[in-house]
Amino acid sequence: MAWFHKSKEIAAKPESPKKEDIWIQCPSCKAHIYKDEWEKNLKVCDRCHFHERLTWKERVDVLLDAGTFVELNAKVSWNDPLKFSDSKGPYAEKAVENCEKTGMKESVATGAGKINGIKVAIAIMDFRFMGGSLASGTGEKILQTALYAIRHKLPYIILSASGGARMHEGIISLMQMPKTCAALAQLREANLPYISIMTDPTTGGVSASFAMVGDIHIAEPRSLIGFAGRRVIEETIKQKLPEDFQTAEYLVDHGFVDMIVHRKDMKDMLSKILKYAGCR
Amino acid sequence: MAWFHKSKEIAAKPESPKKEDIWIQCPSCKAHIYKDEWEKNLKVCDRCHFHERLTWKERVDVLLDAGTFVELNAKVSWNDPLKFSDSKGPYAEKAVENCEKTGMKESVATGAGKINGIKVAIAIMDFRFMGGSLASGTGEKILQTALYAIRHKLPYIILSASGGARMHEGIISLMQMPKTCAALAQLREANLPYISIMTDPTTGGVSASFAMVGDIHIAEPRSLIGFAGRRVIEETIKQKLPEDFQTAEYLVDHGFVDMIVHRKDMKDMLSKILKYAGCR
Amino acid sequence: MSLDFEKDVAEIESRIEEFKAKNPEPTGTLVKELNRFEMERADKLKEIYANLTPWQTVQVARHPERPLIRDFISGLCSEFIELHGDRLFGDDRGMIGGFATIENHRVMVIGHQKGKDLDEKIKCNFGQACPEGYRKALRLMKLAEKFHIPVVTFIDTPGAFPGRDAEERGQAEAIARNLLEMAALKTPVIAVVTGEGGSGGAIGIGVGDVVLMLSNAVYSVISPEGCASILWRDGTKAAEAANALKITAKSLLQLKIIDEIIPEPVGGAHRDFVTTMKTTKKVLLKHLTSLKKVSPRKLTSRRFDKFAAMGRFN
Amino acid sequence: MSLDFEKDVAEIESRIEEFKAKNPEPTGTLVKELNRFEMERADKLKEIYANLTPWQTVQVARHPERPLIRDFISGLCSEFIELHGDRLFGDDRGMIGGFATIENHRVMVIGHQKGKDLDEKIKCNFGQACPEGYRKALRLMKLAEKFHIPVVTFIDTPGAFPGRDAEERGQAEAIARNLLEMAALKTPVIAVVTGEGGSGGAIGIGVGDVVLMLSNAVYSVISPEGCASILWRDGTKAAEAANALKITAKSLLQLKIIDEIIPEPVGGAHRDFVTTMKTTKKVLLKHLTSLKKVSPRKLTSRRFDKFAAMGRFN
Ligand SMILES: [Zn+2]
C-alpha cells in the first residue's frame, strides 16, 4: 500500500539524525517506537493500537489508489461572516495562520478518487485546521461533493475529524449541520450509498449531523466519538464517567457504529462494502 | 350517547329484584356500585377508573353512531386446521361452546360504521371468545377489513382485547401476526390512517403484531398491555415486577402509547383525530 | 421579576406603588400625576427595550416568566391533542407535541418544554431534550407528513441534554437523523424560536421552510457563557461573546438565517402574553396560508435551497 | 452428547469402542466384524431418525452441538462482514447480521445467535433477542433493500427475551414493526428455520418470500412445555403437546407454512456439519437465483398473497 511517499521522501535525507529523528513516543501508551516503524504502521502504535490523527493528504495516501485523487471545490475557503474577534484577536488572523500552517483553506478537503478501482466521492476532514471545526466553507464543500456524487452517481465517503462547530462563525456554523444533512438527504433520494468514517475525534456538531447518518458507520479504534464533552457531562451528572466512555468501542456496544476497522484494513474494507452497495 | 340500549331494555323489567340485580362490586377496587350507575358509566368504576371489558356489541354502541354499523366478513368462522385436542378434549368442542356463549363465530367482529359522521372500517375483538385469542378466522377478518378500508378509502380502527395467539391452531395462529401486519402494510401503502385502540388485555401475539403498528395508539385506562406474561418475566429475572408494570400508563411513560382515553371520551377523541387525518 | 438593566423602570414602579399607597383613591391632579408616572414608566421601558444589548436580550429570552410552549399552545390553538412517546424508549417531557388547531388550520405542534415550577422543570430537564425527545418529534413529523398537515415547532432550549444516558442513547444520532429527515419532509414546516435557541438542541427541530423568531429571542451555536469560557477563557465575558456571536433576531435576519421577526410588546413577551399571542398568531397564519399552496416537491426543493445557501459566500 | 431415544445407537457405539480397544489394529475377519458393527450403527440411526416423534425432533432441534448461525455463515459464505447496532440503543449479541457472499450471491445475512460456550450464551441471552436485536435486524434489512441485495435470515431461538427491560423497550413493538416492514420490503427475503423456531421471536425475522426449514428443525407458536403447562396443566405432557401442535418440518410443509425442507444427514445436522452445509447451500442458491429474477413490486405482492393465504379455509 502506498504510504506517505511524499512526506517520507522529504524526511528521507536527514543531515545528521538526532535521537528525536529516530524514534518517537506513542502519545497514548508512551512506548518508544522507531520512527520508520511508526510510519510503516501508518502512525498506529502496535503496542496499544492508538491511531494517530492524520493529515488529509496522508488519508488520501492510505485510502485511495495512487494518483487517482482529484481535488474538488479547492477554491472554497474559510469566511468571516460575523467579523468575529475574541480575546486573542480577530478570527480572520487565526484563520490565515491555519491556512499557512496546513496549506488548506478550510477544515476539509474534498474530491474524487478510486478505492481498489471503485470510483468514489470523498470528503476528508483535517483536525489541524482549527480543530477540524465545522464552518461555512466546510459545510459548503461537503454539500458540493454530495451534489457531485449525485451528478456522477458515485458513492460518498466522509472521514470526520472534528471538535464540532466553529464558534467564530456563530449561527452560520450551526446551520452547516442542517445544510450538510440536507445534501445527504438528496444523496439518499438518489439512492446512493454513504459511508461515514469516524476518526479521532468526531464530536459536537459533526457527530450530530453528517457523521451519524451514514448507511454504514466505521470508526478507527479508540476514536473519541460523542455529542457533549466529557467535562460538561460530568458537571451535569456530578459523576465520573467510565474510562471508555465515548470511545469507538463504546459506540459499537451502544449501537451507533457498525464496525471498528484498523487503519491498515480500511481501504480493503471500504472496497468490500462498496461492492455490496453495487458499486463497480 | 347511545349506550347498551338493547341489553338495558332486556334488563329493564326484573320480576323481583334481588340484591345482586341492584348493585355490583367493582372487580378492581371492590367498591359497591349501583348497577344503573355502572351501566350509565359504560361499565367504568367512577372510584378507581377500572374499565370493565366490553362485548363487541357494547363497543359498537359506545363508539359508532346509532344504526350505522354494518357487519362484514360475518361468515368467517373459527377453523381447526390441526384437529387439535388437549386434556380437556377437542378444540372443536370448545370453539362451538364459545360460539354458543357469545353468539360470535370468531374472536373479532368486523365491519364499517360512522363515528360522529365519519365513515370508518373497524375491527373489534371480544375477550369472551376464547380470551380474544388470535386465530386464523381472527386474522382473516382483520385482513379482509383492511382490504375493505383500502377499497373504500376509509380509515381503519382496531380495538384489541386479547391474551395472544390461540395455541389450538398452532403455527397457523402464529402466522396471523405477519398476515395482519402485511394487510396493514398495504393500508399504509394506500396512505390510509390506522388507529389502534388497546383495551384490557392486549398481550402476546396481538401486542406484537397489529396492535403496535398504529399511526396513533390509544389505550383505555389501566389496561394490561405487554408481550410476555408477568409470571414468565418474574421467573426470568428472578425479581418481582412493579405493580404498574405493563399498564397502559406505564406504556405511555415508555413511549408506546400516545394517550390514555376514558371510555366516555373515546368516540369524540376518535372523531377529532380522524379530522386531523383528513377524514370527513 | 425585574432584570438588572430594568432598574430605572423598577424605580418608577416603586414610586407608583408608593404613590398609590399614599393616595388609595386619587382624584383631580393626583390622577394626572399618576398618569404621568405611568407614561414615564412606559417611555423608560420603551427606551430600554429599543436599545437592548445582545446580552440583555439573552436575559429577556431566559426570563422566568417568559411564555413557554404550553402558553403558546393555549394562546394560539383552539384545540390541542397531545401525543406521547417515541415508540422506542420513552416519552420525553422536555419535548412535547400533538395535533393542534390554529384558527382554521390543523397542524402538528412540536416543541421544547422548559417547565413552569421546579417539579416540572426537573421532569423536563429544564427544556433540554433527550434522544427520545428528538425521536418523538420525528415520529410526529412523519405522522404530520402522512396526514398532510403542516408542522409548527416552538424552539426554546438551552441545548440538548448533556447527560450520560442521553449520550449512550445517541443524542448525536437523534439530532442528526432529524436534520436529514426534516430536510426531506413532504409537508410544510414552520419553526418559531420563542426563547432560547440553544445550538444543536434547537436546530434538531428547526429545519423550517420558514423560520420565525420573537424579537427578544436568541439563537446561537453556543451559549455566550460557554463561548466566553472557551474563547475568552473567562466565563464572565459572556456579554462580549453575546455581542460577537450575533445571536439576536435582528442580526439573524440580516444573516438570512431567519425569515421574519415577530415583534414582542414593549417590555418583552413576559409582560404581555395576550399581545404576544395575537402577533404570533397573525404571523403564523400568514405563513400557514401561503405554504399551503406549495406542492410537497417544491417545498422540499425550496427548503434544500434555503439551507444550502446558508454560509455560501463565494 | 447422545439423546435418550438414541440409546440403541449409543450401545452399539460403546460396543465398537470396546471392540477397538481390544483390537487396536484389526485385520481379516476382525475388520469385517467392525464394518458390520458400523453398518449396524448406521442402520439403527437411520431407523431412529426416520421415525422421530415431534418431541424427539424438538430434542434434536435443541441439540447442544447443532450448528448455530456462525457455523452456517462459515459453512456457506466465502465472506462475512458483520454489522453492529440498531442505531438507537444497543448492539444485541443475540441477533447478528452483516454482508455475506454465498458463491456468487451478495446477500445480507441476519439471524439469532444462541452462543457456543456458557459465556457467549449468557451474552446473547441463549438466542432470545431483545428489541434492539429486532431493530438491528430491521436496519440491516432496510440497508439490504437500499443496496438491492437479498436478505437471508437464520431462525434459531427459544423465543424473544421475556425480560423486564425487553418489555420496557418495546419487545412487542419491535417484533410488530418488523412484521409490517418485512411485508413491504422491496428485496428478496429467504428465511431458514435451522433449529428452534420459537414463536414471535422467530417470525420477527421470518417473513420470507421463501421459508425453508431443516428437516429436524421445529417451528411453533409456543414451546411444547409451555403449551402443556397451559392446556394440559402439566408441563410433563410436552410430548403430547408437541404432537398436537404440528411443529415438524413435514407437518409445516403440508400446512403450507414452509416452502421446502432441507434434508439433514442421517442422525441430524449436528452429526455432519459438512453435508448439512452442502445441502443447505444448494437449496439456498436455487432460491436466490430464482428470486433474483422477480421484480420488487411483484415480490412484495407475492409475499402478501403468500401470508394472506395462511389460515384461509373458507
Ligand atoms: Zn501506544
Ligand SMILES: [Zn+2]
Ligand atoms: Zn373500582
